[in-house]
Amino acid sequence: MTKVLEVRNLVKEFPGVKALKGVDLDVLEAEVHCLLGPNGAGKSTLIKCVSGAVEPTSGEILFMGEPLPAGDPAGSLKRGVATIYQELDLVPDLSVAESIFLAHEPRRGPLLVLDKMYRESEALLARLGHESIPVRAKVGKLRPAAQQIVSIARALSGNVRLLIMDEPSAILDEAEISTLFDVVRRLTAEGVGVVYISHRLDEIRRIGDRVTVLADGRTTASGLPATTPTGELVELMVGRKVEQLYPDRPVGTDRVLLEVRGARRLPAVRGVSLQVNAGEVVGLGGLVGSGRTELLSLIYGLDQLEEGEILVEGKRLRSGGPRNAIRRGLGMAPEDRKSQALVLDWSETKNVTITDLKRFSHVLLDVRKERESARTQLRALNTVPDDPDRVVRLLSGGNQQKVVLARWLLHGCRVLLLDEPTRGVDIATKAEIYRIIGNLAESGLGVLVVSSELEELAHICTRVLVMRDGEIVAEVDGKDATEHELLRHAVAPTDAPVLVEEVV
């Protein structure tokens, strides 16, 4: 089998830090080769070297047997190496066809040949099984999943032989991920080699052929079969034995902490009733658009209920915004940490104490006490690095999440609402967060977790509620929950993925 990509002993040094210390990687034609590794392992740097965005310090990169021109992204692209980043680099106001052919539009002299462009776009989308995406629609109006398909079509338009995908499933829900995998299989059927980076071990098993694990700038294992057991993979990433990814399932008590009765706020939430007891971790699963985040917003007081009521420890929660909810014992870690939970320019300490400043102020703030208390909480969660003055912007996703959790641990709440707590978090930290959630439940809190990773919900929850179209359609006991079972409830019988948000 031809090797599409060969990387030998790649080293990349930046001033002050060695990002890659000798990486090896092999990608064959028509295979999906998964790249695993914790944050900071060097995955992004490796990708940038291969795509030409960054010039390596030493080492070899061979593409189809020929050395790749270093530090030349346009050259790499022409040769057939295409990269799809997490933040899709598409221009919202361009049409699908224009985006696909951006910078290499079919021309006659100086003029664009529009119908050729549209025809060829349609053909490319058909190759991917997505002829339903309208080529004249503006990219900004498409769902993220569809935008991703457009990016892939763009890669195809340049005769790609190696496609690199950086965490493509981060923005997708289960149904969209299945669709994506179909597309990937089509590509490999045409002989394209795919490098697939992901944190999700279950995906590796589903779509991958082989796996390479990076840790701390080095290849710790190369070319393993995708069927390698999870535990082994995690060990290779983290460098030590991680007992298990998921802690023991919390059992829960009978004491009702949070009760939601008939909550309704159109159009997202159409009448939801649920209950969270002390000691329980209740999962809230569903596809994108099912109304889970909106439900949390209603409970926490960010939005006003149109109908229904919320009870905390038996007493009605009057609408009064987050301040009232916090006073009654609720806490919330929102979906987008960076824009909704953290002040990025602030230190860890300040982000941890912001909800609980009263504790440290008798007229003036006791800055020392504040710092010590924050440090205690951060240490309890094993936040890395152990520096409460570190500016939060510089932390990894997982550690940023820990800062948010530390905030609520410091304040002390009765019910914790978590929205996608492990999004963008590496494997090792995920395990830690699962453990933290479990401990919280054990200490008597009630936890309500929204997550798109049904696999994760299936493992850590006492029970899982499945939402669809603003209502709860199923409740599955934790012991019986599997990803498949949950997905079955989440997807309506005739659900075709909705790709365009507006009809143009």
Add this chain to the structure above:
Amino acid sequence: MTTPAQTSEPGRGAALAQRVRTLELQEYALAIVVVLLFVVGAILKPDTFPTWDNVRNMLTQASVVGVLAIGMTFVIATAGIDLSVGSMVAAAGVFGGILVGSDGTSSLIFILGAIAFATFLGSVNATAVAYGRVVPFIATLAMFSVARGLALLLNDQLPVSLLDLNGGSFGDPRPFSLLWFGNGRIGGIPVSVYVFIAIAVIGWIVLNRTRYGRYVVAVGGNREAARIAGVPVRRIIFSVYVLSGFLAGISAVLLCARLGSASPVSGNLYELDAIGAVVIGGTALAGGRATIVGTFLGVLTFALIFSLMTQLNLSTEIQQVTKGLIVLGAVLLQRPEARY
């Protein structure tokens, strides 16, 4: 000089440590500019610039705008802006003046009246921005006009003479009479300088060592996150505009004390100097990062520039160009992220 840390990977060690260090460097940068300006002045006018008398003079001139700038720091920290402070100074002065009346001698009435009126105007701004959801730029731009109009209207466009508010002794105003705030001295240092420094110190303490100050910066740093974390966002935003008005009242007292009259045309474009001082001091216009020390240095910078250029008898055109260049230079010395 580009930092290579474009990835989100942590533990970049030395590169990051350097970025943290430059955070402090930027505040030092302005201190360097201040020292430089002073040295230049000392070289060019060695007999008159580096004297205690001149330093006193510059600090006194700085105090009027300085007090405004402290308030502006709080407003800008919430990612807001207050374009009306100059007009509020004029209106407050005239209001205090007519309250006292043409034969009045009560300094207390003037001071309380001016401060109360300015605080009232500030609360109008506050209501519009916090509860009316009007964009701060527009709300305070409207007040800029309205307050100026009031200043002209209240006494039929005439200034109010305040030379009698001296506590009974002409030429040597009694302590705590109005004119004493302008010309009086304690230990050789003008009273207005004490007022300015006191307000700066209190401002620093409030901003950095109180719950309130932390909330102010949180609102500017990430309004949504602050809300979700339980910060009373609307109340905080309301309060900073009231504060700005209050300090405009104090500034009016200082100005009228020095002038000996309340002039409806005073305070012209003071808001630009206040905003300029705050911005070159390092407080981010987008909110989330505020420094009183920076504002203080910024105010000193402007006072130094004005004093130096006037004493050098530079023509207006040259003054304007030079001032602009110095401001640009001070901003460029800051690290890129701090520039906006």
Add this chain to the structure above:
Amino acid sequence: MSRKRLLISVAAALLLAIGATACMSDTETVTQTVTVGETTAGESSSGKTVTIIASVPPTDHGWLGAISKNAQAAADKFDDVDFELVQAADADSQAQQIEQAIAKKPDVIVVLPQDGAALTPVAQKAQRAGIPVVNIDRLFTAPDAATATILGDNYQIGVLAATYIGDQLKCQGNVVEIQGLAGISVTTDRTKGFTDTLKKKCPGGGIKIVASQPGDFNPDKGLTVMENILQAQNSIDAVYTHDDDMAQGVVQAIRNAGRDDDMFLTGVGGSQDAMKQIKAGGLYRATFLYNPNMAATAVNMARLIALGQGFGELVPPEVPRMLVVPAAVVTKDNVTKYEKYAFN
């Protein structure tokens, strides 16, 4: 300028020059003209209504405020005048207001432009539309921008000031100039008259202008600028300011520094405060009349133009193309005479 207009303006200038040499009767001449205007009006008050629109800058200054008041008062004296006063915030909005005025088709437009050069095009537009324009104080920069102009003699003020200061100091000493708003004709003329005359009067160079800074016609600017100059200059003998209102700030700075015995100060305008201080004696020694009553004259001229009449004294009776209102020196000796013309 056409020959006819030249003759008329020379005639008018001569007339006023005769009045000026008599020194004391300047203002009376102007007042007399007003009286003439009134009697002329009396003859034809049964005639048409004259619509006059006056455009002035924002009255954030005592002198400008007086202009507006005097214009309004003059118009009120006539029952055949329909008068509208518009105040602008700056040069641009004043241009817009004049455009709107043109659309209303008044008989005459009276303009005191915030900036003469900037507003010349719109004034020319009015003239071309058949609406005569009367220009007050700040000159337009083209001859066809106005039918008649009345202004104070800013250059002359500089001359009078230099003469007065030169005499008082006996051509020996340090002088500080606190100017008005930089860049407008009023300021440049007052400076030029001053510097030109000093050169002629004191050719030995005994008088030195040690500092010259703009005070923007604003008292708090005057205060801070003077404070800095006092720092820089150890020896100052006289201060020539361009404006009485602004001078209040300058005076305060000098008093605060305790140097009011070292020097004396002159202003421009003729405000009540200035007259009071001149009468009391001390630091404030003189001011030069720049009477905002020229606005009243302007309104009267505007009316005459609209009615197709002129000044009775002129043969044939026409409205002069340019009226220059001379200044007068007001000192302690003659202040009682001018007090009644003082403005707020």
